[in-house]
Amino acid sequence: MKHELMEILCCPMCKGDLVLTVDEEDDKEIIKGSLFCGKCNEHYPIEDGIPNMLPPDLRE
Amino acid sequence: MKGNKIKENVKEAYSKIARNNNSGCGCGGSSCCVSSNQDISKSIGYSGEEINNVPEANLGLGCGNPIALSKINEGDVILDLGSGAGIDVFLAAKKVGKTGKVIGVDMTEEMIKKATENAQRYNYRNVEFRLGDIENLPIESNSVDIIISNCVINLAPNKDKVFLEAFRVLKDKGKMFVSDIVLLGELSEEQRNDKDLIAGCVGGALQIEDYLSIIERAGFKVRILGEDKDISKRQYEGIPLESLKIEAYK
Numbered sequence: 001m002k003h004e005l006m007e008i009l010c011c012p013m014c015k016g017d018l019v020l021t022v023d024e025e026d027d028k029e030i031i032k033g034s035l036f037c038g039k040c041n042e043h044y045p046i047e048d049g050i051p052n053m054l055p056p057d058l059r060e
Numbered sequence: 061m062k063g064n065k066i067k068e069n070v071k072e073a074y075s076k077i078a079r080n081n082n083s084g085c086g087c088g089g090s091s092c093c094v095s096s097n098q099d100i101s102k103s104i105g106y107s108g109e110e111i112n113n114v115p116e117a118n119l120g121l122g123c124g125n126p127i128a129l130s131k132i133n134e135g136d137v138i139l140d141l142g143s144g145a146g147i148d149v150f151l152a153a154k155k156v157g158k159t160g161k162v163i164g165v166d167m168t169e170e171m172i173k174k175a176t177e178n179a180q181r182y183n184y185r186n187v188e189f190r191l192g193d194i195e196n197l198p199i200e201s202n203s204v205d206i207i208i209s210n211c212v213i214n215l216a217p218n219k220d221k222v223f224l225e226a227f228r229v230l231k232d233k234g235k236m237f238v239s240d241i242v243l244l245g246e247l248s249e250e251q252r253n254d255k256d257l258i259a260g261c262v263g264g265a266l267q268i269e270d271y272l273s274i275i276e277r278a279g280f281k282v283r284i285l286g287e288d289k290d291i292s293k294r295q296y297e298g299i300p301l302e303s304l305k306i307e308a309y310k
């Protein structure tokens with residue numbers, strides 16, 4: 001996931017802003033990390049560069 | 061079948077298709093199994109050049125070519141609802157250029173992985189794929205210029221929500237271009253609940269008039285761009301349905 005994507009990203013449930021935590025990144029993108037919605041108290045993981053923005057009940 | 065159970069069924073079917081690398085009867089009845097992905101994509105409006113752009117991204121799962129219908133400008137932000145292996149995302153990426161971006165949302169992990177691999181292999185830098193539910197888009201309001209979707213919305217249990225979400229994320233005067241399967245006659249109860257027909261874009265499809273009124277109810281003005289009735293014979297064993305191509309304005 002690229003940093004600039006944060007501009008148009010929001011929580012899928014409440015549509016509020018997300019806080020990004022980066023655990024691993026290269027010169028192009030964020031490889032591992034998470035996106036946190038304070039209002040829903042929900043973490044959305046970023047793995048292998050792909051943000052998992054599925055609502056909690058649809059995640060495996 | 062209801063809500064999340066339908067989604068689980070669809071996810072399972074499309075994970076299998078992603079792993080097997082072919083349409084394997086994704087969108088279509090059993091007769092589509094005899095056609096190649098290339099033949100199917102040609103029959104629904106893709107040119108040879110478009111298919112060969114990123115060949116691995118063509119799984120023969122569409123029912124139209126929304127990119128060909130749309131008027132994409134350089135610098136636009138494009139959103140693909142149900143992006144699969146990414147065929148339409150990559151075609152859109154060429155049109156928006158370096159200053160634009162294309163976002164693909166899909167709820168099937170295998171499809172998103174495949175699309176991401178395709179993006180890396182062909183060095184597309186202006187595309188992003190994310191796992192998400194088109195009924196609950198993780199996208200800011202008023203941030204997208206054009207939405208495209210190809211044979212996917214029929215799979216969503218709550219189509220009202222899909223179109224309301226589409227309307228929310230589009231900028232003012234934004235447009236949506238959709239190809240989708242709609243019904244022209246009644247299905248039996250058995251057909252409606254058939255797992256394969258649901259994943260095959262039939263079981264969850266709405267009557268054309270209901271489909272159009274849902275889009276209007278979400279706030280859009282709708283224009284019909286084309287109706288492919290022949291697809292019923294080609295891919296759906298004569299079930300009364302068509303592929304509807306529409307343009308919707310915010």
